[in-house]
Amino acid sequence: MLTAHGRVETPVFMDVGTRATVTDCTPADLASVGAQVVLGNTYHLMLRPGVDVFRQFGGIHRFMGWSGPVLTDSGGYQIFSLPNARTLTEKGARFKGYTDNQMHLLSPERAIEVQTAIGSDIMMVLDECIDSTSDEAATRAAMERTHRWALRSLAARTNPAQALFAIVQGGVIPELRKQSAGFLTQHRFDGFAIGGLAVGDTRSQREDITAFAAELLPADRPRYLMGVGTPPDLLMAMLAGVDMFDCIIPTQLAGQGTAFTSTGRVRITRLENQRADVSLDPACACTTCKTFSRAYLHHLFKAKEPLGARLLSMHNLFHYHALMADSRRAIEQGVFAAFAKERLLAIDRHEHSATPFA
Amino acid sequence: MLTAHGRVETPVFMDVGTRATVTDCTPADLASVGAQVVLGNTYHLMLRPGVDVFRQFGGIHRFMGWSGPVLTDSGGYQIFSLPNARTLTEKGARFKGYTDNQMHLLSPERAIEVQTAIGSDIMMVLDECIDSTSDEAATRAAMERTHRWALRSLAARTNPAQALFAIVQGGVIPELRKQSAGFLTQHRFDGFAIGGLAVGDTRSQREDITAFAAELLPADRPRYLMGVGTPPDLLMAMLAGVDMFDCIIPTQLAGQGTAFTSTGRVRITRLENQRADVSLDPACACTTCKTFSRAYLHHLFKAKEPLGARLLSMHNLFHYHALMADSRRAIEQGVFAAFAKERLLAIDRHEHSATPFA
Numbered sequence: 273m274l275t276a277h278g279r280v281e282t283p284v285f286m287d288v289g290t291r292a293t294v295t296d297c298t299p300a301d302l303a304s305v306g307a308q309v310v311l312g313n314t315y316h317l318m319l320r321p322g323v324d325v326f327r328q329f330g331g332i333h334r335f336m337g338w339s340g341p342v343l344t345d346s347g348g349y350q351i352f353s354l355p356n357a358r359t360l361t362e363k364g365a366r367f368k369g370y371t372d373n374q375m376h377l378l379s380p381e382r383a384i385e386v387q388t389a390i391g392s393d394i395m396m397v398l399d400e401c402i403d404s405t406s407d408e409a410a411t412r413a414a415m416e417r418t419h420r421w422a423l424r425s426l427a428a429r430t431n432p433a434q435a436l437f438a439i440v441q442g443g444v445i446p447e448l449r450k451q452s453a454g455f456l457t458q459h460r461f462d463g464f465a466i467g468g469l470a471v472g473d474t475r476s477q478r479e480d481i482t483a484f485a486a487e488l489l490p491a492d493r494p495r496y497l498m499g500v501g502t503p504p505d506l507l508m509a510m511l512a513g514v515d516m517f518d519c520i521i522p523t524q525l526a527g528q529g530t531a532f533t534s535t536g537r538v539r540i541t542r543l544e545n546q547r548a549d550v551s552l553d554p555a556c557a558c559t560t561c562k563t564f565s566r567a568y569l570h571h572l573f574k575a576k577e578p579l580g581a582r583l584l585s586m587h588n589l590f591h592y593h594a595l596m597a598d599s600r601r602a603i604e605q606g607v608f609a610a611f612a613k614e615r616l617l618a619i620d621r622h623e624h625s626a627t628p629f630a
Numbered sequence: 631m632l633t634a635h636g637r638v639e640t641p642v643f644m645d646v647g648t649r650a651t652v653t654d655c656t657p658a659d660l661a662s663v664g665a666q667v668v669l670g671n672t673y674h675l676m677l678r679p680g681v682d683v684f685r686q687f688g689g690i691h692r693f694m695g696w697s698g699p700v701l702t703d704s705g706g707y708q709i710f711s712l713p714n715a716r717t718l719t720e721k722g723a724r725f726k727g728y729t730d731n732q733m734h735l736l737s738p739e740r741a742i743e744v745q746t747a748i749g750s751d752i753m754m755v756l757d758e759c760i761d762s763t764s765d766e767a768a769t770r771a772a773m774e775r776t777h778r779w780a781l782r783s784l785a786a787r788t789n790p791a792q793a794l795f796a797i798v799q800g801g802v803i804p805e806l807r808k809q810s811a812g813f814l815t816q817h818r819f820d821g822f823a824i825g826g827l828a829v830g831d832t833r834s835q836r837e838d839i840t841a842f843a844a845e846l847l848p849a850d851r852p853r854y855l856m857g858v859g860t861p862p863d864l865l866m867a868m869l870a871g872v873d874m875f876d877c878i879i880p881t882q883l884a885g886q887g888t889a890f891t892s893t894g895r896v897r898i899t900r901l902e903n904q905r906a907d908v909s910l911d912p913a914c915a916c917t918t919c920k921t922f923s924r925a926y927l928h929h930l931f932k933a934k935e936p937l938g939a940r941l942l943s944m945h946n947l948f949h950y951h952a953l954m955a956d957s958r959r960a961i962e963q964g965v966f967a968a969f970a971k972e973r974l975l976a977i978d979r980h981e982h983s984a985t986p987f988a
Contacts, residue, residue, distance in 0.1 A: 292929065296936040321929045328905055337921045547686055563695045571650065571679045578654040578936055
């Protein structure tokens with residue numbers, strides 16, 4: 273995938289940098305874990321630092337010191353998550369800003385205007401997210417509004433160097449997903465996202481809908497599964513043809529002391545790690561694993577030292593990027609199905625052989 | 631100064647790594663800011679991770695991944711600071727551990743035993759700290775106990791590769807400082823610290839006592855002023871002949887958003903930095919200043935992102951180490967008095983020309 277800030281090898285996992293920073297990582301740290309794309313958030317960035325700052329700096333890349341590609345989510349999901357603090361109309365979402373207590377309007381046009389100022393390589397249309405457990409009428413209404421907003425977003429785009437992706441909605445109802453993909457793929461979007469999952473749906477619903485929706489999207493344009501997931505989720509979605517991912521799981525779990533390793537999840541705060549003179553994952557080539565023992569990481573977490581979460585975050589991101597690199601290699605060699613099956617079985621085996629409370 | 635883990639260029643500022651980590655810095659980060667010596671704390675480290683872990687790892691260097699010299703403070707100051715939670719006798723300090731709720735004894739012998747397990751290059755004797763505002767009788771009693779404990783520490787040392795420093799006490803009473811230096815310098819300590827300052831004394835008392843005490847210590851062994859201070863404090867103490875320093879000020883102020891720069895202190899959260907497309911200190915060669923703008927650092931602090939404190943900490947430590955490197959060069963060239971005067975005047979000028987609330 274080619275962007276205004278360079279080529280992206282797909283399938284790709286994108287590093288979540290909501291507020292123009294990936295938790296406690298410098299751009300050099302990001303490069304060292306294998307990051308390719310940073311994902312910012314329009315809703316948060318329009319409130320802070322604000323559009324004027326991005327205009328002054330000529331965009332997010334120079335502002336945050338990251339010269340690689342940036343994708344900006346539109347803020348549809350954040351608007352959806354605001355507790356009773358927004359009114360949603362055909363025009364857009366009106367909400368009170370948490371930084372300034374002022375009323376803001378996030379419309380499809382405004383979302384494009386903000387993303388244009390941010391200068392992201394890939395912009396997302398504003399969509400209407402709803403809970404996967406919503407009934408068919410509500411799911412259909414949100415989907416249809418998402419379609420109208422997608423066309424308004426396309427019309428509002430001013431900079432052709434910035435790609436624009438549409439978002440397929442339709443909850444967990446296959447017929448609606450089919451209508452949504454059918455409608456959106458008739459228009460000139462540069463890529464298509466599968467949105468609205470991981471919000472109330474079960475894992476098996478998510479897998480089914482992902483496979484179903486990915487099938488309906490053109491193979492010559494990137495397919496992006498938003499907000500998903502664990503390594504098995506990624507493998508399943510790649511089997512279904514998904515090219516792009518983002519998820520807070522690797523950094524969020526790192527903050528709680530959980531690491532992904534080649535032999536399953538490790539909870540670093542467990543007593544068994546107190547004196548463990550072994551790296552987090554002896555099979556891992558990341559700086560954390562090459563430099564520190566589990567005992568030291570355990571100590572940092574017990575002492576509530578911020579370096580602990582930082583080192584585990586960097587390891588988890590490296591682990592994700594290594595999974596994607598391995599997947600790309602297997603795809604190139606035409607053996608991805610076998611590769612994915614083997615990895616899925618290995619993960620399943622580790623998770624079920626784990627000691628209690630692991 | 632030669633240690634078991636290499637040469638230290640003096641005068642030196644040591645990076646405070648109380649719990650075997652300098653706040654959010656990896657050993658590579660420390661090397662990049664110019665750190666030479668990491669300072670651990672016996673009291674904290676005996677509680678967590680505990681002596682057994684250090685014995686298993688063969689010491690703190692391998693445990694934390696730092697191959698340079700380590701100095702361990704004895705814990706005398708921490709014991710002094712415990713609020714009503716310790717009993718102090720001639721034997722030592724008895725206290726309840728905050729990690730295990732068990733009773734612990736920190737005696738001079740135990741402090742040496744723990745530091746031997748930690749494997750620090752420089753061990754400190756356990757001393758009795760008191761407030762500088764204490765009366766002469768109390769100050770004298772604490773000093774005399776510190777002397778007895780210093781001799782017990784010397785007798786308890788088992789590993790000659792680990793240096794042992796004594797601590798001169800005597801509060802802000804010159805006669806007592808004289809007695810303390812006179813007594814301790816008769817014994818075979820590898821260096822001498824000036825302790826008990828920055829605890830109730832005024833800046834001018836601290837400067838007077840430092841100059842007075844440093845004068846009484848042998849020039850052929852390191853003189854270490856504990857827990858001090860700001861850049862002007864360091865310059866004044868170096869003029870008095872002090873060789874070693876440690877202080878939490880650079881990282882503590884960084885955490886609050888204050889940076890030391892060549893043109894005075896910068897409070898990054900101030901509104902004027904919101905759009906400042908300029909580095910924290912254009913005259914500084916640190917990674918933070920070479921990579922990021924004040925506007926971005928301002929944004930990180932406003933968004934409460936941990937990267938902000940990390941980047942400011944690294945800048946402040948770099949600033950301190952650069953001051954020390956400049957001082958060493960001036961000393962080598964025989965122009966330190968003029969250099970220090972010029973720096974002190976510049977700092978004074980910046981602090982007084984600063985805009986209100988700076």
